Amino acid sequence: MSIVPSINTISYYDSDDESSDPTSSPGLSHWRLFSMNAPEWKRALLGCLGAVGFGAVQPVNAYCLGSVVSVYFHNDTSHMKSETSFYCKIFLSIAVVSFFANLLQHYNFAIMGERLTKRIREKVLHNILTFEVGWFDLDENMSAAVCARLSTEANLVRCLVGDRISLLVQVFTSASVAFILGLILTWRVSIVVISIQPLIIASFYSKSVLMKRMSVRSQKAQNEGSQLASEAVVNHRTITAFCSQSKILVLFAETLRGLxxxxxxxxxxxxxxLFISQFLTTAAIALTYWYGGRLMNKGLVSSKHLFQAFFILMSTGKNIADAGSMSSDMAKGATPLDLFLPFWTEELRLSQTILMVSRSRKD
Known part of the structure; x- marks a missing residue:
C-alpha cells in the first residue's frame, strides 16, 4: 500500500504559472457576485422598479415646488388658495408614492443582499473545510479571524450588488427625468444650468466629503489619546510604583502634538x-437667476417655468453629489472581495495540485 504524499510536498505546482495569478483566476469578481444573485432576478426587477419610482420622485417634487412659488405671483387671493390647496394634495400624494417606492426598493434589494451573504458564507465555509491543516497555522487564518470574516465582512459584500444597483438606477432615473423636464419647460435656462452641473455636483460633493473627513480625523486623535489614557488608568499601580507619571504625561502630549x-x-x-464649494454653489444660483431674469424681461420665459427649472436642476445636482458621497462609503464593500479572494484562489490551487498528482500517478 503506497503512502499518498502531502499536497504541500508536491513540486509539480509552479507558483510562477499564469494560472496561479489571483488576478487572472476566476476569483470572487463582480460578475461572479451577480451570477450568485441570479436566482433573485425577480427581486432585482422589483427593486429596480422601486428605484425608478423613488428616483422620479425628487424631480416631480421640485417641479411642484416651483409651481407653488409661482402661485404667489397671482393677485387673486381665492385662486391662490385653491392652487395652494391643490399642490398640498399633490405633495401628500408624492409622500405616499415615495414611501411605497422606497419600501419596494430597499425590501427587495435587502432580500437579495441577505441571500447573497448566505451563499458567500456557505461557499467560503465549504472551501475552508477542504484546506489542509497547515493553512490554519497562519496567523491570518486562525479560527477567530476566519469567523470574523464570515460574520462581518461577508455582510459588506452585498453593498457591491444590491445597494450599488439601487443607487445607480435611482440616480440615473432622477437625472434623466430632471434634464428632460427642464429642457421641456425652458431650454434656454436649462442649458445654462446643465452646463454648470459639474461645478454644482463638485461643490456639494466636496462639502460633504470635507466635513466627513474633518470629523474622522478629529475622532482619530481622540481615540489615540483615549487609548493611552485608558492604559495608564488600568496600569496605574505599575506607573506609580516606578514613578512614571511625568513620563506618561509626556507621551500623552506627544501623541496629541502631531495630530x-x-x-x-x-x-x-x-x-x-468649503469656502470654494459654497462660493460656487451661490454663484451658480446667482447666474441662473440673473440669466432667467434677463429672459423674463424679454418675455422669453415665465416666472413659473423659471422656478420650476431652477428647483429641478439644482436639486438634481445635490442628489448626484449625495450619491457620489454614498458610493465612497459603499466602496468599503470592495475590501472584503480582496479578503475573500484567498479562499477562492486557495481552492483553485488545491484543485490544480490534486489534478497534477493524479496525472503523475497515471504516468
Missing amino acids: RKESIKQSWFSGIG
Whole structure:
C-alpha cells in the first residue's frame, strides 16, 4: 500500500504559472457576485422598479415646488388658495408614492443582499473545510479571524450588488427625468444650468466629503489619546510604583502634538475647500437667476417655468453629489472581495495540485 504524499510536498505546482495569478483566476469578481444573485432576478426587477419610482420622485417634487412659488405671483387671493390647496394634495400624494417606492426598493434589494451573504458564507465555509491543516497555522487564518470574516465582512459584500444597483438606477432615473423636464419647460435656462452641473455636483460633493473627513480625523486623535489614557488608568499601580507619571504625561502630549498640527493644517484646507464649494454653489444660483431674469424681461420665459427649472436642476445636482458621497462609503464593500479572494484562489490551487498528482500517478 503506497503512502499518498502531502499536497504541500508536491513540486509539480509552479507558483510562477499564469494560472496561479489571483488576478487572472476566476476569483470572487463582480460578475461572479451577480451570477450568485441570479436566482433573485425577480427581486432585482422589483427593486429596480422601486428605484425608478423613488428616483422620479425628487424631480416631480421640485417641479411642484416651483409651481407653488409661482402661485404667489397671482393677485387673486381665492385662486391662490385653491392652487395652494391643490399642490398640498399633490405633495401628500408624492409622500405616499415615495414611501411605497422606497419600501419596494430597499425590501427587495435587502432580500437579495441577505441571500447573497448566505451563499458567500456557505461557499467560503465549504472551501475552508477542504484546506489542509497547515493553512490554519497562519496567523491570518486562525479560527477567530476566519469567523470574523464570515460574520462581518461577508455582510459588506452585498453593498457591491444590491445597494450599488439601487443607487445607480435611482440616480440615473432622477437625472434623466430632471434634464428632460427642464429642457421641456425652458431650454434656454436649462442649458445654462446643465452646463454648470459639474461645478454644482463638485461643490456639494466636496462639502460633504470635507466635513466627513474633518470629523474622522478629529475622532482619530481622540481615540489615540483615549487609548493611552485608558492604559495608564488600568496600569496605574505599575506607573506609580516606578514613578512614571511625568513620563506618561509626556507621551500623552506627544501623541496629541502631531495630530494637533495635522488637524490645524487640515482645518485650513477644509476651510478653503468649503469656502470654494459654497462660493460656487451661490454663484451658480446667482447666474441662473440673473440669466432667467434677463429672459423674463424679454418675455422669453415665465416666472413659473423659471422656478420650476431652477428647483429641478439644482436639486438634481445635490442628489448626484449625495450619491457620489454614498458610493465612497459603499466602496468599503470592495475590501472584503480582496479578503475573500484567498479562499477562492486557495481552492483553485488545491484543485490544480490534486489534478497534477493524479496525472503523475497515471504516468
